[in-house]
Amino acid sequence: MRAFLRALLPRSCPGCGAQLGRAAGLCSSCRVALRPRVELYSPLSPRPEPHLVTLGRYRGRTRRAVRALKFGGTRELAEVLGAALATGVPTRWAVQAVVPVPLHPSRERERGFNQAALLAGVVAAELGVPSVPVLRRTRVTRQQARLSAHERTANVAGAFQADPRRLPPGAVLLLDDVMTTGHTLLACRDALHRVGVTRVYFAVIAH
Numbered sequence: 001m002r003a004f005l006r007a008l009l010p011r012s013c014p015g016c017g018a019q020l021g022r023a024a025g026l027c028s029s030c031r032v033a034l035r036p037r038v039e040l041y042s043p044l045s046p047r048p049e050p051h052l053v054t055l056g057r058y059r060g061r062t063r064r065a066v067r068a069l070k071f072g073g074t075r076e077l078a079e080v081l082g083a084a085l086a087t088g089v090p091t092r093w094a095v096q097a098v099v100p101v102p103l104h105p106s107r108e109r110e111r112g113f114n115q116a117a118l119l120a121g122v123v124a125a126e127l128g129v130p131s132v133p134v135l136r137r138t139r140v141t142r143q144q145a146r147l148s149a150h151e152r153t154a155n156v157a158g159a160f161q162a163d164p165r166r167l168p169p170g171a172v173l174l175l176d177d178v179m180t181t182g183h184t185l186l187a188c189r190d191a192l193h194r195v196g197v198t199r200v201y202f203a204v205i206a207h
């Protein structure tokens, strides 16, 4: 029904509000503004090398696009954002699989989909590798944005488990839509380390 209504109504760009016309997902000027970059995010790696690919800060059109994806969830938007992100993944990372950060099942039921899984599918297809949802949450965690730095570490520590059976050997790209402090990504990385994945890189639409 939602897809049917969407086809009938004039659509506006979730990034800037301009009429979308025949463009899907985002208007052409918002697409041009989506420039992936690789950043060094030191808490995420002991090695002094860039290892986070992102479309930038969580503000402006990037923030509006992410919110539109989370709460309105169009596949076209996931495709535009995921494709832009994928172009920024350095080939030297030799990524062999993309792993989405999981939502807790109860939250996924509420929302109907996991936006990180949707994006992971797009990024994986662009990179020509599988998207493998090998992580699961072992307990309900509170929303990181509402917690202090100390509470955030405790909130997600040990909250994830990885099932390595479906993972190809080699580097993994861990993907989430937004990174706030990085604690969730770190907890997921630790879960992957525990099952023997040694190289984990990170991708987020915005941070």
Ligand SMILES: [Zn+2]
Binding pocket: 013, 014, 015, 016, 017, 018, 026, 027, 028, 029, 030, 031
């Ligand atoms: Zn726009």
